[in-house]
Amino acid sequence: MPTRICVLFGLLCLASLCCGSNKPGEVLLVIACPPHPQQARSDCLALSHNVLEQQRALELAGIFPEDFVLKVHVMHELFNSWTMLDALPHLRAQARVLGARTEWIIWCQHNTRVSSLRGLLEQLRRQNPRELAFYGHALYDAEATIIHHFSNYKDPQRFPYPMLSAGVVFTGALLRRLADLVAPSGQNITVHSDFSIDASHELARFIFDNVSPDPHISTPISGGILLKSASYICSTPTSVPNRKLPCLLHAQPEEPLTLGQRRNGCEHTTGSHIYFAIKTCAKFHKERIPIIERTWAADARNRRYYSDVADVGIPAIGTGIPNVQTGHCAKTMAILQLSLKDIGKQLDIRWLMLVDDDTLLSLHLIHTHLPTSVPRVSALLCRHNATELVYLGQRYGYRLHAPDGFNYHTGGAGIVLSLPLVRLIVQRCSCPSASAPDDMILGYCLQALGVPAIHVAGMHQARPQDYAGELLQLHAPLTFHKFWNTDPEHTYRRWLGGSMVNRSAPLAAHKEQPAAGPLHMTMGRHSLAAGVGLLQQTGLGKHLDL
Numbered sequence: 293m294p295t296r297i298c299v300l301f302g303l304l305c306l307a308s309l310c311c312g313s314n315k316p317g318e319v320l321l322v323i324a325c326p327p328h329p330q331q332a333r334s335d336c337l338a339l340s341h342n343v344l345e346q347q348r349a350l351e352l353a354g355i356f357p358e359d360f361v362l363k364v365h366v367m368h369e370l371f372n373s374w375t376m377l378d379a380l381p382h383l384r385a386q387a388r389v390l391g392a393r394t395e396w397i398i399w400c401q402h403n404t405r406v407s408s409l410r411g412l413l414e415q416l417r418r419q420n421p422r423e424l425a426f427y428g429h430a431l432y433d434a435e436a437t438i439i440h441h442f443s444n445y446k447d448p449q450r451f452p453y454p455m456l457s458a459g460v461v462f463t464g465a466l467l468r469r470l471a472d473l474v475a476p477s478g479q480n481i482t483v484h485s486d487f488s489i490d491a492s493h494e495l496a497r498f499i500f501d502n503v504s505p506d507p508h509i510s511t512p513i514s515g516g517i518l519l520k521s522a523s524y525i526c527s528t529p530t531s532v533p534n535r536k537l538p539c540l541l542h543a544q545p546e547e548p549l550t551l552g553q554r555r556n557g558c559e560h561t562t563g564s565h566i567y568f569a570i571k572t573c574a575k576f577h578k579e580r581i582p583i584i585e586r587t588w589a590a591d592a593r594n595r596r597y598y599s600d601v602a603d604v605g606i607p608a609i610g611t612g613i614p615n616v617q618t619g620h621c622a623k624t625m626a627i628l629q630l631s632l633k634d635i636g637k638q639l640d641i642r643w644l645m646l647v648d649d650d651t652l653l654s655l656h657l658i659h660t661h662l663p664t665s666v667p668r669v670s671a672l673l674c675r676h677n678a679t680e681l682v683y684l685g686q687r688y689g690y691r692l693h694a695p696d697g698f699n700y701h702t703g704g705a706g707i708v709l710s711l712p713l714v715r716l717i718v719q720r721c722s723c724p725s726a727s728a729p730d731d732m733i734l735g736y737c738l739q740a741l742g743v744p745a746i747h748v749a750g751m752h753q754a755r756p757q758d759y760a761g762e763l764l765q766l767h768a769p770l771t772f773h774k775f776w777n778t779d780p781e782h783t784y785r786r787w788l789g790g791s792m793v794n795r796s797a798p799l800a801a802h803k804e805q806p807a808a809g810p811l812h813m814t815m816g817r818h819s820l821a822a823g824v825g826l827l828q829q830t831g832l833g834k835h836l837d838l
């Protein structure tokens with residue numbers, strides 16, 4: 293094989309004679325790998341092994357395309373770089389990874405599968421590596437959605453963005469260009485928000501806004517580069533009949549739990565091990581709580597409503613914190629303290645789930661091929677260890693490009709905390725002001741304490757119609773949020789596997805009603821001053837009620 297010879301004897305023969313203009317192009321397969329849970333890391337390694345096995349088999353058979361050199365790189369997410377744009381500088385810094393010779397980058401996630409490396413390389417040979425282009429399975433919004441910052445307001449249905457778990461193929465030319473743009477010394481770039489919500493849409497938008505199709509024009513012009521929809525990149529492993537091309541890259545739906553995982557304590561994580569703290573306020577007692585009682589509450593034995601005022605009719609526990617329009621930091625901290633007191637010595641309870649009064653969640657069974665079914669929330673929790681510091685939810689980012697940026701779990705989707713973590717928060721986190729945004733302050737504090745925000749794909753800050761349907765198919769949804777302009781009971785039946793309850797289920801007996809007086813938060817245990825200045829500057833009121 294001439295390429296091999298050239299590599300081995302590169303020093304002996306003149307490159308121009310040996311390889312000339314036929315220098316093999318470098319194909320880089322990057323697996324962006326989340327550090328938690330353990331299962332995701334194993335999936336990343338399995339994908340990497342699988343691709344290398346395919347490569348070895350092709351080489352043994354003498355059919356590995358000679359014009360390509362393949363490099364596989366498992367990129368462990370650095371603390372904040374789950375968004376590709378924020379990961380790029382790291383990829384660039386390691387010059388070995390993204391170099392001048394890289395022609396193609398196949399960007400995968402832990403749940404991406406390469407069904408035919410040979411087919412993929414043959415496909416790449418038919419595409420032009422010098423073009424500024426990227427290829428993927430295109431998703432479209434049905435309407436302008438808050439999770440995409442209401443962008444492409446007039447025509448959201450025509451703006452394609454890639455399904456990241458299906459894999460995305462970039463030309464080296466485009467990725468080098470992007471790396472230049474996001475470098476600290478980079479040019480003026482247009483970014484619409486300091487919030488990272490959907491890394492995929494934000495990436496497509498950034499490319500469209502900042503990269504001009506003509507590499508000689510340095511100023512971005514609008515009408516930039518759009519994702520190219522590639523039929524060889526698929527949303528599911530099964531290919532549709534009559535396809536012109538087979539699926540070469542695809543997303544792998546979440547695996548049901550293995551028996552081994554279930555033996556490791558899964559069955560024990562039933563509803564009785566979770567304490568649900570539901571955050572409400574007087575003006576919603578009549579409007580929202582009946583909906584919760586008719587839907588998921590019946591399966592949530594340990595549930596408490598925490599309000600600004602006590603209300604025996606529900607019953608709701610008063611936190612003594614007046615309701616405000618903006619952030620609920622003081623209220624949330626009070627809820628965590630009151631919940632710990634309420635949980636007291638109930639050894640059964642291992643987790644606390646903090647939700648809004650307009651959050652819907654699924655405590656229902658998912659049917660698997662296994663002998664029995666597992667409630668969705670249990671299936672999530674038994675992948676984690678309740679004796680450790682565990683912080684689960686739908687991860688958003690704030691100013692991830694900056695040194696003071698941080699991840700946090702957005703409140704409406706629900707936040708799951710292990711009990712040791714609740715105790716740590718109560719000891720170490722405090723509110724810079726009573727009306728600071730609770731979810732962000734929590735994320736900021738936990739990042740300072742070194743507790744990672746672990747993303748859960750099935751948890752949602754918005755309504756089902758705010759997400760692409762194919763994404764909802766990939767992971768069994770666990771939560772949705774907002775009753776606005778939607779029928780929550782329909783959402784509960786259609787997406788969360790629920791059935792209605794025809795009367796309010798009685799609440800679990802209260803052991804002891806916590807005192808309803810105002811709580812005095814100890815301030816300054818963990819200084820959040822810097823973060824707060826920054827949060828206040830950006831007018832977070834807008835974000836809060838997403």
Ligand SMILES: *[C@@H]1O[C@H](CO)[C@@H](O)[C@H](O)[C@H]1NC(C)=O
Nearest residue numbers: 477478479480481510511512
């Ligand atoms: C960036 O934008 C600012 C203000 O719009 C302008 O003054 C500056 O010249 C621009 N810099 C570059 C490198 O284009």
Ligand SMILES: *[C@@H]1O[C@H](CO)[C@@H](O)[C@H](O)[C@H]1NC(C)=O
Nearest residue numbers: 556557676677678679680681
């Ligand atoms: C959970 O974590 C604790 C403390 O790190 C450890 O001792 C225990 O073995 C873990 N349990 C499981 C099931 O991994």
Ligand SMILES: *[C@@H]1O[C@H](CO)[C@@H](O)[C@H](O)[C@H]1NC(C)=O
Nearest residue numbers: 586781791792793794795796
């Ligand atoms: C709920 O129960 C009442 C009284 O038993 C009955 O009249 C009503 O039809 C029921 N509603 C539903 C939705 O089943």
